[in-house]
Amino acid sequence: MRNLLLAAVLMASAAPALAVDTLRCGSRLANVDMTAAEVLAVCGEPDYRDVWRVPGAAPGYLGAVEEWTYNRGSSQLLWVLRFRNGRLQRIDADGYGFAADAAQDCAQRGIQRGMSKYRLVAQCGEPVTKTADVVQAPVERHSRVYDPRAEYGGWETVYREEWVYNFGAARFMRIVHLDNGRVTDVEFGGRGFDAR
Structure with missing residues (x-):
């Protein structure tokens, strides 16, 4: 009990x-x-x-x-x-909030679902590439980030982005998916590259 x-x-x-x-x-x-x-x-x-x-x-x-x-x-x-x-x-x-000059680490575990874009930029900086589009998505996919217990139906307009981070040739790139300014998924991409 x-x-x-x-x-x-x-x-x-x-x-x-x-x-x-x-x-x-x-x-x-x-x-x-x-x-x-x-x-x-x-x-x-x-x-x-x-x-x-x-x-x-x-x-x-x-x-x-x-x-x-x-x-x-x-x-x-x-x-x-x-x-x-x-x-x-x-x-x-x-x-x-947090101190603007606080040391941040952009580890795989540090990027969490539901994290705001502001916190992502503060932690990892700007990505090497960004893509954005406005799409129709099932309500439950987007809203799960905010309240995983709720049940939803139907469709909504979503501002969807994909950010790619490059951490050099020794690490894999990281692909971060965002819906309406919140992280929805993180995955590994191909091997990164060293800046020229």
């Missing part, structure tokens, strides 16, 4: 990231439905801006969907703000 209670508590604590409607930036507040320009005026430039741009779209414009990440250090939560068509749609916490 005691083990069942412990399992229930652990499953309840594995809920998706905390979502809120307001974010405090100094003495000012950013709210859902604000424009991207208003959020910039309140919170300043984000530490990371992830633009989900359809391949071939003109640079310089806001993407149809963007995620801005604010990292305020290891003692505060990392905040992810999602914009759709230039308006703040949602505000999520993504665990605690």
Whole structure:
């Protein structure tokens, strides 16, 4: 009985990231439905801006969907703000932040399913190549990353990327798959190469 209670508590604590409607930036507040320009005026430039741009779209414009990440250090939560068509749609916490100059290791075990793109870049740097496309995917494939207990059906539009990391001729390349800015899978590629 005691083990069942412990399992229930652990499953309840594995809920998706905390979502809120307001974010405090100094003495000012950013709210859902604000424009991207208003959020910039309140919170300043984000530490990371992830633009989900359809391949071939003109640079310089806001993407149809963007995620801005604010990292305020290891003692505060990392905040992810999602914009759709230039308006703040949602505000999520993504665990605690980290020091920008902290040493990182891009080990195979270090890249986890559900990891945000910001954490991936901070840990492994920019990949040698990136590809992106907008696809229709079964809802359960994408949503499993956030809540593996839930059952879903139907289809949704997903911003799907593939990043390839090269760690030199002594190691295999690493191929990282991402859906909507979150790692969904990691696999080994061919032997890497040394930069010329």
